[in-house]
Amino acid sequence: MVRPLGFLVGLGFITALVLAILTTPLSNEENVAHSFHKHPRHLKLASDGLFPHWDKAQLQRGMQVYKEVCSACHSLHLVAFRDIADLGYTEGQIKTFAKGFQVPSINPDTGEPATRDGLPSDYFPSPYANEVAARAANNNALPPDLSLITKAREGGKDYVYSLLTGFQNPPANLPKELQPGTGLHYNPYFANLNLAMAPPLKDGQVTFADGKPSTVKQMSADVTAFLVWTAEPKLVKRVQVGWAVFLFLLIFTGLTYLSYRNIWADKKH
Amino acid sequence: MSFPWAKNYEPQHPLMKYFDEKLPLPRLVYNAIGAGYPVPRNLNYFWNFGVLAGAALVIQIITGIVLAMHYAANAGVAFNSVEHIMRDVNAGWFIRYAHMNGASMFFIVVYLHIFRGLYYGSYKAPREMVWLLGVVIFLLMMATAFMGYVLPWGQMSFWGAQVITGFFSAIPIVGEPVREWLLGGFVPDNATLNRFFSLHYLLPFVIAGVIILHIWALHIPGSNNPTGIEVKDEQDTVPFHPYYTAKDGFGLGVFLLVFVALTFFSPNTLGHADNYIPANALSTPAHIVPEWYFLPFYAILKAFTFNFLWIDAKLWGVIAMFASIALLFFLPWLDSSPVKSSSYRPLYRIFFWILVADVFLLGWCGMQPAEQPWVILSQLGAIYYFAHFLVILPIVSRIERPLPLPNSITEAVLAKHADKPSDATA
Numbered sequence: 190m191v192r193p194l195g196f197l198v199g200l201g202f203i204t205a206l207v208l209a210i211l212t213t214p215l216s217n218e219e220n221v222a223h224s225f226h227k228h229p230r231h232l233k234l235a236s237d238g239l240f241p242h243w244d245k246a247q248l249q250r251g252m253q254v255y256k257e258v259c260s261a262c263h264s265l266h267l268v269a270f271r272d273i274a275d276l277g278y279t280e281g282q283i284k285t286f287a288k289g290f291q292v293p294s295i296n297p298d299t300g301e302p303a304t305r306d307g308l309p310s311d312y313f314p315s316p317y318a319n320e321v322a323a324r325a326a327n328n329n330a331l332p333p334d335l336s337l338i339t340k341a342r343e344g345g346k347d348y349v350y351s352l353l354t355g356f357q358n359p360p361a362n363l364p365k366e367l368q369p370g371t372g373l374h375y376n377p378y379f380a381n382l383n384l385a386m387a388p389p390l391k392d393g394q395v396t397f398a399d400g401k402p403s404t405v406k407q408m409s410a411d412v413t414a415f416l417v418w419t420a421e422p423k424l425v426k427r428v429q430v431g432w433a434v435f436l437f438l439l440i441f442t443g444l445t446y447l448s449y450r451n452i453w454a455d456k457k458h
Numbered sequence: 459m460s461f462p463w464a465k466n467y468e469p470q471h472p473l474m475k476y477f478d479e480k481l482p483l484p485r486l487v488y489n490a491i492g493a494g495y496p497v498p499r500n501l502n503y504f505w506n507f508g509v510l511a512g513a514a515l516v517i518q519i520i521t522g523i524v525l526a527m528h529y530a531a532n533a534g535v536a537f538n539s540v541e542h543i544m545r546d547v548n549a550g551w552f553i554r555y556a557h558m559n560g561a562s563m564f565f566i567v568v569y570l571h572i573f574r575g576l577y578y579g580s581y582k583a584p585r586e587m588v589w590l591l592g593v594v595i596f597l598l599m600m601a602t603a604f605m606g607y608v609l610p611w612g613q614m615s616f617w618g619a620q621v622i623t624g625f626f627s628a629i630p631i632v633g634e635p636v637r638e639w640l641l642g643g644f645v646p647d648n649a650t651l652n653r654f655f656s657l658h659y660l661l662p663f664v665i666a667g668v669i670i671l672h673i674w675a676l677h678i679p680g681s682n683n684p685t686g687i688e689v690k691d692e693q694d695t696v697p698f699h700p701y702y703t704a705k706d707g708f709g710l711g712v713f714l715l716v717f718v719a720l721t722f723f724s725p726n727t728l729g730h731a732d733n734y735i736p737a738n739a740l741s742t743p744a745h746i747v748p749e750w751y752f753l754p755f756y757a758i759l760k761a762f763t764f765n766f767l768w769i770d771a772k773l774w775g776v777i778a779m780f781a782s783i784a785l786l787f788f789l790p791w792l793d794s795s796p797v798k799s800s801s802y803r804p805l806y807r808i809f810f811w812i813l814v815a816d817v818f819l820l821g822w823c824g825m826q827p828a829e830q831p832w833v834i835l836s837q838l839g840a841i842y843y844f845a846h847f848l849v850i851l852p853i854v855s856r857i858e859r860p861l862p863l864p865n866s867i868t869e870a871v872l873a874k875h876a877d878k879p880s881d882a883t884a
Binding site: 217435438439445 | 499500501538541544545551552555696700701704705707708710711712714715718719721722723725726731732734735744761762763764766771774778781785788791792794829830831833834837838840841844845847848849852871872875
């Protein structure tokens, strides 16, 4: 009974699929935007690959770019001031740095909403009180939180770097419907080609303490490196622990192989 | 257990004798995975994956219990509680990445285990019950993995839950109420997250229970082997311990090496970037895809694009997707050939390898957007999938002339070694 019934069920599915093939057009609707879209450019960082480390000088420059430029619109709500000890700051420097921020608080006498100086245990404060305020200030676009941005986009750090350095004038042959509208800016690395963020960086915008020239490329690479750290502060430790575990297991596996061969030595199999 | 020459458990120490009278647990272990279980001597490395699947379940349960201590199943804070585990919990990043990639490793070894069963005919008499319980375990695993993927409450979690529970709305009349009942609302929300967390914690223990039945049913006829012929006498077998405990120990080492490489060096490769964006009911991702282990079935779902008879395309897709797994329950009766191992089935073997390639093709198509040529490739792939199990296999098993089988496992082993002069004195 199973075989004849199965045969009929199989024929039913196959007929439905054959009809589906016959009725589905073989050509795709042409996607013009696709031909203008570019793949992200590779950005090489010290934290890449199987032997990563944090380039602390670069992370410090990147945090400076975030603080002086990006933080005007973008929050970083998963990162606490205490975390930047990873970037090579001392406890005293972190306290001073945190003090430079005002964080939401409550007036201890009246209970009214107030602000106070930041502490190392506080998180980077958001530039806007809420989503409505953020949209109102940005032409109805919502600037995303940047804490996880290098993990939350296809292409990761390469995408973030390409987007920051990819603003340009629209090509002459760009069809009218793909031209950037009011408040939009052309960028071939962005999925829709036009995004609400204006080019955020221009040459010489920040002054690096270590004397690095602040070109758009340099600032973009630095802030991307910083955002790789914010997305996964445990990245370097992860790979380092990984090597220790891997090498231990390699020896363990070698020993288990020898014991397996030894036990089976007298048995043909 | 089942063979007369199986070694008997004889406790020596008075304490163990006392124990054996009151609660013969050591005897049970001895007979299940100790020297008391005789196993064919010719098993190849494909027979390692059952033990490895068990190991993967244990790893998932242990890492999962620890994660549950730090995770908060509330739609408002779930996403941030996962990031809290990644950033603030001691070694939390390790536990979380191990659990996340452990799920992938579990599916990798289970797919290899199923491959072994299909190639060597382990689903056939006298082991049908072992196979049926295995398919139940596979279904439970899929449900568990799906609900686990929802828990971080990222964009793919949310939209995956939306799409998968949406399957039920394809059922005529009762579909929409059933979907709302499953979700506890009109869209995935806090009620959904809470019940998925509860069930995600429950189902692994149900899986563990069915695994016990799976092993119990296996021990009645004993293990299959690469020749597919049954054990005839003692020299065909070796005791499970120490022979296969040693071999499984080595297999476990290799498994852990792959697992560790994935977890520590490339933990997000098998995941999806969108799941690092918090769930947002108002923003649909451009391209919703399930985890890699569901892709072949997802391709079958999407292959049905035509309203045929009175059933619309969506319902066809849903029925076909469930049928693609449900038909595995009938496999022992769809394949009527008495020969188990594909090594002796020249015709079946060809179609079997086409099926393997077909599943990879479907998996690849499942990842792609609904554009040509992926649509037609998934349609052709789905046609072969159903044709293989429901049309080709019953016919092939009737008309095929199998190759001559060896008389016994030992004869096959000795014949293999006779071909290799270097072994002549061994």
